[in-house]
Amino acid sequence: MRAARLIKMVLLLQSRPSMTGAELARQLEVSERTVARDVSALSEAGVPVYADRGRTGGYRLIGGYRTRLTGLGRTEAEALFLSGVPSALREMGLADAASAARLKVSAALLPELSDAPTSAAQRFHLDAPGWWQPAEPPELLPAIADAVWDDRWITARYLRSDTEVERELEPYGLVLKAGVWYLAARADGDHRIYRVDRFTAVAVGEQRFARADDFDLPAFWDERAAQFTRSLLRDRVELRLTPEGARRLPSVTDRVAAREALTEAAAPDGRGRVTATLPVESLDVAYEQLLALGPEAEVLGPPELRARFAEAAARGAELYRCRLSSAAKPVRRLRTQHSSPSGD
Numbered sequence: 001m002r003a004a005r006l007i008k009m010v011l012l013l014q015s016r017p018s019m020t021g022a023e024l025a026r027q028l029e030v031s032e033r034t035v036a037r038d039v040s041a042l043s044e045a046g047v048p049v050y051a052d053r054g055r056t057g058g059y060r061l062i063g064g065y066r067t068r069l070t071g072l073g074r075t076e077a078e079a080l081f082l083s084g085v086p087s088a089l090r091e092m093g094l095a096d097a098a099s100a101a102r103l104k105v106s107a108a109l110l111p112e113l114s115d116a117p118t119s120a121a122q123r124f125h126l127d128a129p130g131w132w133q134p135a136e137p138p139e140l141l142p143a144i145a146d147a148v149w150d151d152r153w154i155t156a157r158y159l160r161s162d163t164e165v166e167r168e169l170e171p172y173g174l175v176l177k178a179g180v181w182y183l184a185a186r187a188d189g190d191h192r193i194y195r196v197d198r199f200t201a202v203a204v205g206e207q208r209f210a211r212a213d214d215f216d217l218p219a220f221w222d223e224r225a226a227q228f229t230r231s232l233l234r235d236r237v238e239l240r241l242t243p244e245g246a247r248r249l250p251s252v253t254d255r256v257a258a259r260e261a262l263t264e265a266a267a268p269d270g271r272g273r274v275t276a277t278l279p280v281e282s283l284d285v286a287y288e289q290l291l292a293l294g295p296e297a298e299v300l301g302p303p304e305l306r307a308r309f310a311e312a313a314a315r316g317a318e319l320y321r322c323r324l325s326s327a328a329k330p331v332r333r334l335r336t337q338h339s340s341p342s343g344d
Helices: 002-015 021-028 032-044 074-080 086-091 095-108 116-123 141-150 217-232 243-252 255-263 283-296 303-339
Strands: 049-052 058-061 152-160 163-177 180-187 190-195 199-208 235-241 274-280 297-301
Touching: 002 021, 002 032, 002 058, 021 032, 021 058, 032 049, 141 152, 141 163, 141 180, 141 199, 163 217, 180 217, 190 217, 217 255, 235 243, 235 283, 243 255, 243 274, 243 283, 255 274, 274 283, 283 297, 283 303, 297 303
Parallel strands: none
Antiparallel strands: 049 058, 152 163, 152 199, 163 180, 180 190, 235 274, 235 297
């Protein structure tokens, strides 16, 4: 444990011009007395650590003691520190490893690039989970992540609908999508997607599997995600859209489906309206989504959905007619009083 701490101390001193004993103690989670003993041990081992005395003193390395990554430019160095997702690393149990890696890279950078980690962190931040999503990571995620890194078989119990099944899986990769973790794994010779929060038990085996060299995780995920989205869009709705309705359609429903529907739509009529056939998840979902377009969209079919919109429009018209009528009555009475001759 002390050897790891000594290495970390050297890396910290390489990444900065100097550090006080208090700063080193805080970073290493030890006392300042321990820091002083460790500095002495490094000096005895030939590491040129120099101690500046006084109130503004500290520790620094002398004699150009550092390993440099001379091939990195500023843009490359800053991009390197954007490659990790802090929340994802924490959930997989890799936060300490990532921190150590960043520290080593920082220590090896040229002095003129030493501000690259701070420069990147001050300008970009990725918050992976979606809004209103639970922040708790799946309990079994670290074990699955370990298996992914080591290419080890896992025996997993998985909730599928209302039943629990057991599978022997080759865990190929993890994907974090809108705060939800998914595992890409091979089972029975076929690659599939599993939601990590549906695993109820995972046992990591000692046996390693042979990873297919041509497996491309991002490409596989994109393909399966597109298939999943298409599989959800089981119903079709025929719409007549005003220009404003056509512009807003991708913002209220599936963007890809909306754009495809508008691309395949017939030419606009004399009032600029287009008729399009939109794939939707269900008629209930379509009702909730298309209500947001108000009078900018007319549902032409199916008949049962058109009837729901007609009923909603009638209820809305009645609601506002009643309110407008109630608001107008006092105005009419006020005008009548002012227009009547005084009886006094």
